[in-house]
Amino acid sequence: MTQTEEQDFQPVVGREKRLADARALVEAIENEDSAGEAQLIGELTAAYSGNIFDEVGRMTREVHDTLKSFAEDERLGALAEDEMPDARDRLRYVITLTEQAATRTLTITEEATPTAEQIVDRSQRLKGELAKVAASEADNARLGGVVDSMTRYLDSTTNCAERLKGQLTEIMMAQEFQDLSGQLLMRVIDLLEQLEEKLVGLLQITAPVRGAKGEDGRSAPVERAEDGVGPQLPNAGDNVVKNQDDVDDLLASLGF
Amino acid sequence: MDRNMKILVVDDFSTMRRIIKNLLKELGFTNIEEADDGQTALPLLKQGNFDFLVTDWNMPGMTGIDLLRAVRADANLASLPVLMVTAEAKREQIVLAAQEGVNGYIVKPFNGATLKEKIDKIFERVES
Secondary structure (H helix, E strand, O other): OOHHHHHHOOOOOOHHHHHHHHHHHHHHHHOOOHHHHHHHHHHHHHHHHHHHHHHHHHHHHHHHHHHHHHHHOHHHHHHHHHHHHHHHHHHHHHHHHHHHHHHHHHHHHHHHHHHHHHHHHHHHHHHHHHHHHHHHOOOOHHHHHHHHHHHHHHHHHHHHHHHHHHHHHHHHHHOOHHHHHHHHHHHHHHHHHHHHHHHHHHHHHHOHHHOOOOOOOOOOOOOOHHHOOOOOOOOOOOOEOOOHHHHHHHHHHOOO | OOOOOOEEEEOOOHHHHHHHHHHHHHOOOOOEEEEOOHHHHHHHHHHOOOOEEEEOOOOOOOOHHHHHHHHHHOOOOOOOOEEEEEOOOEHHHHHHHHHOOOOEEEEOOOOHHHHHHHHHHHHHHHHO
16 A cells, blocks of 8 residues: 555554444344444544545545636736737737738749840840841951840840749748748637636636636537648648658559 | 630639749730639539639638539539649538539649649549
8 A cells, every 4th residue: 555545544443442332343244233333333434534535525625726816817818819810919919011022022033033034035136136236247357346245145144034933932932831820829829819718618617707718618620631731730640641752652652 | 635625713812823824824824713612612613614623612602612512513614624732721611522423633832843744634624
């Protein structure tokens, strides 16, 4: 038997009395005195259960005190009624800000891409025209030299503009973060809403005077894959694909 | 593959619709329309002679998987090629989408090369 168990069964009645009761119990059984037997068993059990009642009483007081201090804690009321809705608004604002930033970036990349395309087109056209001039003035060595260096310049301009187009596409793709972070934030907002509802409910039970907000007793929505469960975090389990290759492998295994 | 084909891009995030639209433009597709969830997409699909549907999964109103089901259940749309581009990455979801008759599945974050590859593959199959 462990230390705690011994403590839990510490009888409240003295050793002498218990021994006397036990001996009397043996005697009652021997004499087939069933009334006396029942009474003695009751007394012996009471020697232990007195402790249990004390313990239940103590726990009840503790629960009562805790609930009382919970109800009296202004901080919890403020948390449920002001700070949590405030936190949700802040998160919504983060979504708005990232959306604005992403939209701004997309507008600029959309404007810049045709500019880069124009540079490529014009450079190539100019290069062609210069080649024609050089061909018609083939005996002019000085002109040939100038056309050569201009052609080299136009080729490098074309390369730069092509690279720029690729980089603009990368910048555009990076804005994808707004969709993913937005979806994740909306889930946190949802969670805050549920927590807030529960906290308000609890505060109402402990202190009914706090007002009657959110009493529809609506249960927390259950996540269903059907409805979509949003982006998964990088350390999610095996039931989540890690990248496009995983998706392709899974679909291939289904005969795709 | 016909570069003039009519494409509907469905996503509740305007940022993502714009990205997909730009990528499609880079691939030479110009006839692109947008919708922000299944509910607005379905009537467009029913009226509009679309050749290709690119849809997200998780959207308010009507989800992408329900849109896919509605498309497959409609006699006029049943054979419309559907590509899902979504952050939904659970295996059971990909299996479900396949069972409901999706033609391709891309998980976000993704890139232009993946989009091109999946579109090429879908139309290779459709045309063969």
